[in-house]
Amino acid sequence: MLTMNKLTMKMRLFAAFLLLGLWGADAQTAREQIAAVPERAGGIYHSYEYRPAAAAPAPDGYTPFYISHYGRHGSRWHASESVYAGPLKILRKAAEMGYKQFAYLPLFQEDAAKAAEHSILPSDKREIAMLTTQFLSSSHFSSMMLDRFQSEIEHLHSCTTIHRISPIELKEKKLPSSLNIQRTAGIICIEVFDYDYAQMLCDLDVPLLFVDTPVMDMRPPLKADRLYMENRIEVQNAVAHMVQRGKKRISFAGDKNHCQSFFERYMAYKDAVEYFGLTEGLSTCAMPSGQQNYPVSLYETIRRFKTMPDAFVCANDFVAMDLVKALNELGYSVPDDIWVCGFDDSQEASYFAPHLTSIHIHGQIMGYTAANLLMTRIEEPSLNYRTVYTETNLILRESTGD
Numbered sequence: 590m591l592t593m594n595k596l597t598m599k600m601r602l603f604a605a606f607l608l609l610g611l612w613g614a615d616a617q618t619a620r621e622q623i624a625a626v627p628e629r630a631g632g633i634y635h636s637y638e639y640r641p642a643a644a645a646p647a648p649d650g651y652t653p654f655y656i657s658h659y660g661r662h663g664s665r666w667h668a669s670e671s672v673y674a675g676p677l678k679i680l681r682k683a684a685e686m687g688y689k690q691f692a693y694l695p696l697f698q699e700d701a702a703k704a705a706e707h708s709i710l711p712s713d714k715r716e717i718a719m720l721t722t723q724f725l726s727s728s729h730f731s732s733m734m735l736d737r738f739q740s741e742i743e744h745l746h747s748c749t750t751i752h753r754i755s756p757i758e759l760k761e762k763k764l765p766s767s768l769n770i771q772r773t774a775g776i777i778c779i780e781v782f783d784y785d786y787a788q789m790l791c792d793l794d795v796p797l798l799f800v801d802t803p804v805m806d807m808r809p810p811l812k813a814d815r816l817y818m819e820n821r822i823e824v825q826n827a828v829a830h831m832v833q834r835g836k837k838r839i840s841f842a843g844d845k846n847h848c849q850s851f852f853e854r855y856m857a858y859k860d861a862v863e864y865f866g867l868t869e870g871l872s873t874c875a876m877p878s879g880q881q882n883y884p885v886s887l888y889e890t891i892r893r894f895k896t897m898p899d900a901f902v903c904a905n906d907f908v909a910m911d912l913v914k915a916l917n918e919l920g921y922s923v924p925d926d927i928w929v930c931g932f933d934d935s936q937e938a939s940y941f942a943p944h945l946t947s948i949h950i951h952g953q954i955m956g957y958t959a960a961n962l963l964m965t966r967i968e969e970p971s972l973n974y975r976t977v978y979t980e981t982n983l984i985l986r987e988s989t990g991d
Contacts, residue, residue, distance in 0.1 A: 716772045717742060717963070719751045720790070721779045722759060731779060734800070737956025738777070742964060747774060754781065762789045770795065775963050782848045787811055796966040800959055802849045814962045815976045818955065820853035820932075821860075823948045823983045827902055827930045828861035830983070834990065836899040836928060840870040842887065842912050843904020844878040851904045854932060858902045873898050875912070883908075888915040899927060900989070906931035906938045906947055913941075913988070928989045943987035954979050 647653040719735070739749050752765035762785060764770060775796040781787055784803040788811065791797060797813040805811070831839055839862055845855035855876075862870055873894050877886035887908070891897070892915075903909035909931030913923050923929050923943055931938055934949035958979055966972060985991035 715747045716769065716774060717747050717749045718768055718773045718776045719749060719779065720754055720765065720768075720776060720781055721751065722754050722782070723780045724753065731952075733952030734779075734956040734959065737953045738960045739956075741957055741960030754786070759783055759786055762786055775967050777959060777963055780848075784808060787813075796963060796970060798959060798963045798966065800955065804846055804849050804852045806852060810974070812974060814966055814974055816955065816959055816962060817850060817853075817976070817978050818950045819978045819981045820850050821857035823981045824854050824857035824902060824932070825861040826983050827946070827948065827989075828858060828865070830985070831900045831928060831930075831989065832865050832867065837867055838870045838873070838896070838898045839867060839900045839902065840873045840875065840898040841903070842875040842901045843908045844876055845904070846878055847904070854902070854904055870898050875901070884911040884914065887911050888918065891915055892919060897921065897927065901927065901929050903929065903931050906933045906935040906945060909945055909947070909988070910937065910941055913943075913945075924988050924990045930989055934984055938984075939986070946986045946989040946991065947984050949982045949984050951979060951981070 644653075742749070750767075752768045754765055757763075758765055770793065773795055776790065776793075776798070778787070778790065778797070778799045780801070781790070781799065782801070782803045787799065787803055791812045798816060799811065799813055800816045802811060802815055802817075828839060839858075841855055841858045843851055843855070845852050859871065862868055873896065875887055875890045877883065877890050891912070901909070901912060903912060909929050913929055916923055916927055916929075921927050929945070931945050931947040932950075934947040938945040938947045958977060962975065962977065
């Protein structure tokens with residue numbers, strides 16, 4: 590038994606020295622291996638390669654022997670080519686955008702060179718900057734629009750960056766500290782509703798697009814392209830639907846001065862109730878403004894109403910949901926006592942209780958249109974400034990008795 594243990598230990602040491610010798614003879618760094626054969630970056634991309642080579646002679650005093658073993662290892666193919674193509678696409682894009690940790694790979698260097706040849710952007714201006722005062726992840730519409738926008742500008746071989754404007758930067762009319770304006774080919778603004786700040790951006794002489802704007806009533810127009818959703822037609826259709834179902838005191842909820850879209854939605858509501866001769870609801874509009882705790886302000890506003898409306902048209906879905914909660918706290922039921930209609934058709938609208946009637950914004954179409962407007966502005970800076978509206982649709986649900 591002792592002899593067998595010694596023999597076993599000697600065999601293990603021999604195998605270890607043999608492996609170390611073979612490894613050291615053909616040693617490569619990970620980067621060198623990936624650069625030589627990029628596919629090897631995926632640990633299960635393909636089976637291990639068999640490389641026949643002459644075996645090292647056994648040391649003096651040892652007798653070589655052969656063991657045949659059949660077993661299963663983890664190396665195997667995935668069922669779909671997309672599993673490999675997806676990461677490769679991300680790495681290629683990273684190399685195009687100039688990330689140095691990928692630029693050394695010959696395959697990606699070639700891609701980056703080809704991309705630069707076909708890009709309409711100069712090599713020193715490859716950044717498309719998105720400016721916002723909010724966190725876009727909080728808006729389903731914004732995320733859908735951003736996804737489509739980015740996919741549509743891929744051929745520019747640019748880098749889309751998101752910069753949040755801080756309250757101090759907004760007040761002092763300063764660009765976000767993270768923005769390199771010298772490398773910026775174009776700017777898209779989402780939820781930038783301070784008029785003076787918007788004017789400052791217009792003076793930068795950089796291709797510029799606003800998705801919605803500050804309220805523009807009685808103000809000089811912004812020297813930039815502007816993209817809105819259609820705000821008037823479907824609000825008026827919502828009012829007409831309420832009137833047809835017997836509602837007579839219809840009011841509006843939301844800060845009409847928050848942005849141009851809110852202002853247009855209020856004006857569409859006002860025109861509609863005046864058209865139907867139902868102006869009584871104008872006296873019970875719930876429009877608190879500039880309040881940090883908006884749900885509380887909204888509650889306090891409607892609590893003071895001597896006569897409650899039959900129905901509300903709201904500036905957006907979140908105002909509508911806050912309104913429903915406030916009405917419930919005051920003892921009113923939606924839709925049994927009061928109807929409520931929102932705007933945006935957010936994800937929350939379809940599972941809120943009650944399911945919320947809303948006006949659907951086509952985020953994908955907005956993203957496509959935004960990309961088209963900004964790209965053509967980059968290509969043709971002298972074009973006349975354009976104002977574009979995209980279609981919206983009224984979606985009837987429980988909160989209006991549907």
